[in-house]
Amino acid sequence: MARQAEVTRLPMAAPDDVSAIAAAIHAGRIAPDRIVAVLAKTEGNGCVNDFSRGLSVMALRALLAPFLPADRLDALPLVMSGGTEGGLSPHWILFHETGAEAEHAPDAPPALAMASALTRPLHPSEIGRPAQAELVRDAVARAIARAEIAGPEDVHYVQVKCPLLTAARVAEAKGDVATDNMLKSMGLSRGASALGVALALNEVDTLPHRAIGHDLALWSARASCSAGIELTQCEVVVLGHSAAWTGPLRIAHAVMQDAIDAPAVAGLLETVAPGAGLQQAAPRIRAVLAKAEASSFGAIRGARHTMLDDSDISSTRHARGFVGGLLAGLVGRTELFVSGGAEHQGPDGGGPVALIYES
Amino acid sequence: MARQAEVTRLPMAAPDDVSAIAAAIHAGRIAPDRIVAVLAKTEGNGCVNDFSRGLSVMALRALLAPFLPADRLDALPLVMSGGTEGGLSPHWILFHETGAEAEHAPDAPPALAMASALTRPLHPSEIGRPAQAELVRDAVARAIARAEIAGPEDVHYVQVKCPLLTAARVAEAKGDVATDNMLKSMGLSRGASALGVALALNEVDTLPHRAIGHDLALWSARASCSAGIELTQCEVVVLGHSAAWTGPLRIAHAVMQDAIDAPAVAGLLETVAPGAGLQQAAPRIRAVLAKAEASSFGAIRGARHTMLDDSDISSTRHARGFVGGLLAGLVGRTELFVSGGAEHQGPDGGGPVALIYES
């Protein structure tokens, strides 16, 4: 018997608006106990003082609490990514199993497969350091197994949510930490997670000394990592293809080499819908998952950008809006999961893009 | 004898960096007394307290002062548009004549033609009202004549820089003004100018009562207007095609119907370079001139945007970065003149785009 993955994209009128999810549950389109993970793009600033994420999590947990045991709810990856700059539109993406008991046709192609896994709680001294990468690596391997994905080469996207360092945690570790700066710890934690994914997916062989946060030539083409203050462990969601799953959904990925690498995205869209014109594949695309960042060297194809010099707007906000505009133009939709902070996730100034689509 | 237009795009390392222009003058590539207009994208916020524009103007005037009589310098349109959100790159665009005394080949096609004109100083009570539209209409007609453009149908782009209302000007008019709010007066002045262009280009027949700022169904597909505190008159620059001009440069325009109307831009690029792939026409494109704005109804193709609800970042900054990303992805370059505040310049939430290119 084959499993079937479903990906449901729903609108959000405000960070605490879960009405569309409630309606989908009520209508039987989503079974709460078969939800594997929830991603959302919320409308805060995506930086330290973004309270839209916490508000969405609180509202979503309140909605799901009557349906799930507390431990199941606590273990459910809820990845809120703040920042809908430019025309990006706040939205929910629910990854769930249909529960349909489908007979697997012998010649059916591999379909979208998904699973999550958790690391153990990290000690503050491990955050942003090789120990974190190793824990994430192992969690990715477990999630691959749970998703019945044959191997790393069939994985197209790994979402990681990871902890960060607060003053209290720095004190707990008696100063033996990667950094005592909260904002920096977010970047190092994301970077360590991304390199953990890269290790699990054989994109990187070993982790050289002091690579995290420094050696930007090491990166994963399939990792998307975000840090959250509410966690002490890392949550991992793996998406790929597996013959154990059935249904029409597929996933593909590419890497933008810089912030204007539209050809990479166009190539990905050609995979989804060969020969279709600009924006024509939109109805078949369920979700767009991308990372964006300002290049650290201050330029795009030799032309200066000002994202790192703007003391009024964080560079992460600039980058999301800009790459969001590019993706929206190519795809034809503004409900796009464009996330900032792409340390070791794609090359410096670029980032991974994944599409989930109906084949 | 035919005239020849040249359009030179140059980088800017800071708002007061005119070194690239100085070098071009020194090398004989630009003759200061043949400059028709200068546009620039500077890195301020593009809103009320954007001092990057004034700094660029002051530096540019200091550079040109030794070459031009004071009245010529004063009459030269210098249009600084603030805001290089996302990956947009600060740059100068100089519109100048080569001065080459070219014999006009009998069968040579019409080429890029350009000229400027000024209105008389506006009384504060005229700003943002039909009187301004009529003055701009007449100035556009004069510039068309000066550029030896046969008629409105051969015009592809009109840049207008127009005055705004300050407290002092409101007092001067004894309160008989369109608004006593400075920021609002910028929008009304841009809108009145755009409708003046629309009248001159036969895009609109007459100006209904109370249309300015209200009837968003009236718009020009070829106007780009910005308001500046330093002006009392309107400066107009007209770009089009004329048989009296020669050389390889051409101009084309289109209208984005909304902020993600990539097909409109792709169609324009197809005009420039039929059959060329994504980003392949970049080397032949001299300048991209576009308007961007957040739709007033809070959505793009039915999906909510948050640009108008963000009290931390002005919607004009959001819109420039987002549309800038779309254009950069399609064109393959980040030196793009994307300007905000598109009242009556294209449909609500969309805007005109013009390309100057080598044929």
Added chain:
Amino acid sequence: MARQAEVTRLPMAAPDDVSAIAAAIHAGRIAPDRIVAVLAKTEGNGCVNDFSRGLSVMALRALLAPFLPADRLDALPLVMSGGTEGGLSPHWILFHETGAEAEHAPDAPPALAMASALTRPLHPSEIGRPAQAELVRDAVARAIARAEIAGPEDVHYVQVKCPLLTAARVAEAKGDVATDNMLKSMGLSRGASALGVALALNEVDTLPHRAIGHDLALWSARASCSAGIELTQCEVVVLGHSAAWTGPLRIAHAVMQDAIDAPAVAGLLETVAPGAGLQQAAPRIRAVLAKAEASSFGAIRGARHTMLDDSDISSTRHARGFVGGLLAGLVGRTELFVSGGAEHQGPDGGGPVALIYES
């Protein structure tokens, strides 16, 4: 038998941190069913997209839900004011009754008295218009009665939380609204509420035609109003003195004539602690409740301010931080309830200040 009011100020480590309130309830210092109102200063931007307020409300309601019937919880005024600019510190202020059955000493002075009242739900066409002012006027009168305050002259502070106009409500009213701009509707609603308070307290005799939002010479010296999207009715909390109440707490108020009117505040502190030096009364001050705003005429005592020209930071954020610094310097503490948007609440550029203190 006399009632006794208590005012408990508690720290907040994040918008959803209700741990200090939980501890106070657990320790028996606060009885949930005797809470009259909760105010809080939360750390969002205090503007349209401030999600810290909603997060605090959700966390507080979750904390109180087990203790109160749903209708009691729904009717409890929870006034979250966003914005802790400068050194202001996020904090909770709980207004509650001790429940002590104290015999009233015959010669005991009047003590702090408090009560709340609600208006009926407002029709969208009433928001920001005289109808709202009249409803608030009547609710203030009811709260005065409930608090057993002898008359308007014994009232020192009235907190109003009031609704605003959203696109949906504008549509419901078929356009018959005070404004179709959401941000503007917040100001008009606050202003109408403040004038309602002024009517109830005999600070204003009648409401002239078109006074709301225009005639800034009409104002209350004791109103503090904030608008919230979650309401359809107005919530009113009245604080004053009454012989029916006992205990050590008192309240006093003054009006800052402009943003640097330290003498007004110093005079108020002299009331609290005659002859005490700068900052010496701090231990006896329970709560500081103030309004701040940028003067609409762009100057303070003739010197230009730039709050209204700053397109990067809202003037309300500037004003809160600046007046917050002045108050913190005089009082000696940063847990101050300084709220922005002072339409008809004190003179243009100034605002009311109230102190609750131990006599």
Added chain:
Amino acid sequence: MARQAEVTRLPMAAPDDVSAIAAAIHAGRIAPDRIVAVLAKTEGNGCVNDFSRGLSVMALRALLAPFLPADRLDALPLVMSGGTEGGLSPHWILFHETGAEAEHAPDAPPALAMASALTRPLHPSEIGRPAQAELVRDAVARAIARAEIAGPEDVHYVQVKCPLLTAARVAEAKGDVATDNMLKSMGLSRGASALGVALALNEVDTLPHRAIGHDLALWSARASCSAGIELTQCEVVVLGHSAAWTGPLRIAHAVMQDAIDAPAVAGLLETVAPGAGLQQAAPRIRAVLAKAEASSFGAIRGARHTMLDDSDISSTRHARGFVGGLLAGLVGRTELFVSGGAEHQGPDGGGPVALIYES
């Protein structure tokens, strides 16, 4: 014969508004060739992309150019400090000599004395390191001598403007730099300058290894330092008392121990005008020169502040507005030179304050 110092405070309607200075020169109140230094508070964000400073400098230089030889103009300290948050008012402060040939009364008290000095250009590898501190120390000593101030104990304020590291300078030093981060280099350069002042004034004996930027217990009570991209050397202006100078002007200073240390400022005002009430000394105060910053430990007197967690507004902007409000309330004026970035200038979270006043 005695020299006489004059300090003239003038309003500024915009960063490029030098009209008040022009009028003062025209009226003979300021002799351009006797200007010692010019300070200004301009209305930009005070951070990396603050173009109001450059605009003011360009306008001021254009005004003074006809009066001064180029080398004199180049050597004139022009210290523009960005940021008029809250109600702070943009203004100029000109430090100049009257040129009056006054006979020095034998028993006349020491009066305000002033002089400037420059270091040699710094090599990029010296910026933010002990070498810079030593160069500043020596320049302060030279300025003290030029001002005929008897010794360090008679110095009350030292303004330093110092260079920062850009990408080009980092490359020039082949990476042998204190930091490759531009924003960080501003802090380290300010800190090194402040410690240089502390050495010159005997506030610190020696500079321990790695003290700059780390050992916040080392600080000057009289230094005010700002970094500017246009410099390669350090400019130093020393203000103090000297028997070689005459006239009514005096200077006094104090140190705020934290951001709400109003008593320290009140004590200073008591020096200026013993027994005068709040704000009563304002007419006699010519200039207020202060430093403000957010405490690095995230609290003021134990209460959490949110300045360091606000990703929308720089903590330096928060701190200036907040301390500006406190100072404006005590002094009674909003034209205050409150500058941010107080590394090694006063204790962590506090800063020096100096008053220039008529005795």
